[in-house]
Amino acid sequence: MGTTKTEAFTATDLLLAKYAKALAHPARVAILRILLERQSCICGDIVEELPLSQSTVSQHLKELKEAGLIKGDIDGKKVCYCIDEQAWKQAQQMLQVLFSNYTPCGTNCC
Amino acid sequence: MGTTKTEAFTATDLLLAKYAKALAHPARVAILRILLERQSCICGDIVEELPLSQSTVSQHLKELKEAGLIKGDIDGKKVCYCIDEQAWKQAQQMLQVLFSNYTPCGTNCC
DNA sequence: AGTTATTATCGTAACTTTACGATGATAAAC
DNA sequence: GTTTATCATCGTAAAGTTACGATAATAACT
Numbered sequence: 001m002g003t004t005k006t007e008a009f010t011a012t013d014l015l016l017a018k019y020a021k022a023l024a025h026p027a028r029v030a031i032l033r034i035l036l037e038r039q040s041c042i043c044g045d046i047v048e049e050l051p052l053s054q055s056t057v058s059q060h061l062k063e064l065k066e067a068g069l070i071k072g073d074i075d076g077k078k079v080c081y082c083i084d085e086q087a088w089k090q091a092q093q094m095l096q097v098l099f100s101n102y103t104p105c106g107t108n109c110c
Numbered sequence: 111m112g113t114t115k116t117e118a119f120t121a122t123d124l125l126l127a128k129y130a131k132a133l134a135h136p137a138r139v140a141i142l143r144i145l146l147e148r149q150s151c152i153c154g155d156i157v158e159e160l161p162l163s164q165s166t167v168s169q170h171l172k173e174l175k176e177a178g179l180i181k182g183d184i185d186g187k188k189v190c191y192c193i194d195e196q197a198w199k200q201a202q203q204m205l206q207v208l209f210s211n212y213t214p215c216g217t218n219c220c
Numbered sequence: 221a222g223t224t225a226t227t228a229t230c231g232t233a234a235c236t237t238t239a240c241g242a243t244g245a246t247a248a249a250c
Numbered sequence: 251g252t253t254t255a256t257c258a259t260c261g262t263a264a265a266g267t268t269a270c271g272a273t274a275a276t277a278a279c280t
Binding site: 002004027055060063074076 | 262263264265266267268269270271272276277278
Binding site for chain 2: 004005006008009010013014016017020021022023024025026027028029030032033036038039040041050051052082083085088091092095096098099100101102103104105106
């Protein structure tokens with residue numbers, strides 16, 4: 001046990017859950033905010049903005065990369081991070097569709 | 111270890127991460143879709159729509175409740191579930207603000 | 221070649237999540 | 251009051267997450 005029954009769900013729900021999971025830790029939200037803050041890519045020094053160790057930040061970056069939300073290209077000694085435009089827009093759209101699907105319930109049971 | 115350093119992050123990022131975490135499992139996305147599908151509250155029988163055991167579904171419902179996204183009021187023998195309008199709209203807005211903060215990077219490094 | 225700087229990965233401890241069966245709790249139905 | 255239906259909770263096994271120090275990998279600099 002301890003494993004999600006992936007075969008039981010739709011591809012859409014799996015993908016949406018994957019994107020949501022990437023956002024499901026405050027450190028990763030903070031990292032994304034740092035990347036959003038700049039217009040350009042940011043080369044390293046994300047570690048200095050967060051009160052976490054270098055290895056922990058690297059691990060969070062890896063998860064964001066695996067979810068597809070960010071890219072990291074090698075640029076000499078440093079690595080250049082930025083938001084992946086396509087995945088970002090897809091996640092945005094999927095979330096927007098889900099959330100805007102809400103209409104307040106007519107019954108007064110809750 | 112194994113615990114998030116909550117004190118290190120802003121209240122906004124913690125809340126956003128909490129909402130995202132609620133969406134970070136396909137079963138919970140599926141449950142929310144079921145609740146969204148109806149205009150009214152849904153009394154029980156969510157279990158029958160998912161290929162998971164009753165206890166597992168109940169656990170997912172609990173997590174959605176703890177994140178604040180849904181409410182569950184007792185209605186005799188059954189329990190009446192529905193989306194919590196306020197939290198839903200807050201989550202929607204916070205996500206929308208985060209995602210719309212993106213502008214493609216000018217540099218061509220990635 | 222040796223040093224320095226930067227990032228990734230490994231190893232590991234502690235905690236959390238996912239899933240299920242079994243058991244409880246509560247209220248309607250008989 | 252006993253049964254039935256519905257949902258929550260407990261207990262537990264397996265897997266995943268979070269965090270950090272230590273170590274490895276890579277490339278620039280001397």
